[in-house]
Amino acid sequence: MRSISEKENRRRLSRTQAVLPVRVRGTDASGASFEALAHTLDLTPAGARLGAIRQEVKAPETLTIFYRQRKKEFTVVWTRQIEGTHEYQVGLQAVAQERDPWGVSLGPTEEASAKASAVSGAA
Numbered sequence: 757m758r759s760i761s762e763k764e765n766r767r768r769l770s771r772t773q774a775v776l777p778v779r780v781r782g783t784d785a786s787g788a789s790f791e792a793l794a795h796t797l798d799l800t801p802a803g804a805r806l807g808a809i810r811q812e813v814k815a816p817e818t819l820t821i822f823y824r825q826r827k828k829e830f831t832v833v834w835t836r837q838i839e840g841t842h843e844y845q846v847g848l849q850a851v852a853q854e855r856d857p858w859g860v861s862l863g864p865t866e867e868a869s870a871k872a873s874a875v876s877g878a879a
Contacts, residue, residue, distance in 0.1 A: 770800070771798040771799065771800055771805070772798060772799050772800070772860075772862045773797070773798045774796055774797075774798060774799045774858070774860060775795050775796060775797065776795060776796045776799075776823055776858065776860075777793065777794075777795050777823075778793075778794055778795060778796060778806070778821050778822060778823045779791065779792070779793055779794075779821070779822040779823075780792050780793075780794050780806065780809065780819055780820070780821055780822075781819065781820040781822070782811075782813060782817055782818065782819035782820065783813075783817060784811040784812055784813055785811075785812040785813060785814045786812075790811045792809065792810060792811065793808070794806050794807065794808045794809050795807055795808055797845065799858055799860070799862055800862065801850075801853070801854075801857060801862055802849060802850050802853060803830070803833070803847070803848050803849045803850055804821070804830065804847075804848045805845060805846070805847050805848070806821075806845065806846045806848065807843070807845050808843060809835075809843065809844040809845070809846050810842055810843060810844070811844075812835070812837075812844060813832050813835055813844070813846060814832065814835065815831075815832045815833055815834060815835070816831050816832060816833075817831070817832045818830065818831055818832075818851065819831075819832060819846075819848065821848070823858065823859075824859065826857070826858070826859065828850065828851075828854070828857055829850070829851040829852065830848035830849060830850055830851060831848065831849050831850075831851055832846055832847070832848060833847040833848060833849050834846070834847040835847070
């Protein structure tokens with residue numbers, strides 16, 4: 757039987773806290789195009805959580821994120837307005853998988869985690 761904490765944690769990949777400055781381009785909830793500065797709060801090889809978004813965006817909108825010389829497409833998975841502000845946090849999932857999407861070390865990948873689980877399960 758699974759423990760409660762395992763049931764609550766639906767993430768397939770662990771998150772790495774990383775605050776990176778990014779430029780975001782997309783369409784807001786009213787259909788208007790926007791481009792804004794924001795920052796990541798945490799990263800996975802397959803997604804990110806952004807903060808400081810001042811436009812309301814809805815799932816499943818596609819946003820383009822620019823970080824340094826990198827340009828990457830993401831799908832909005834969820835949004836949450838920060839209470840008492842006009843700011844949103846946005847959960848993103850990468851449209852296409854890349855080996856090193858952010859250019860920073862994110863720790864073990866899903867494949868490495870699966871191998872580690874298989875080895876520990878065999879012991």
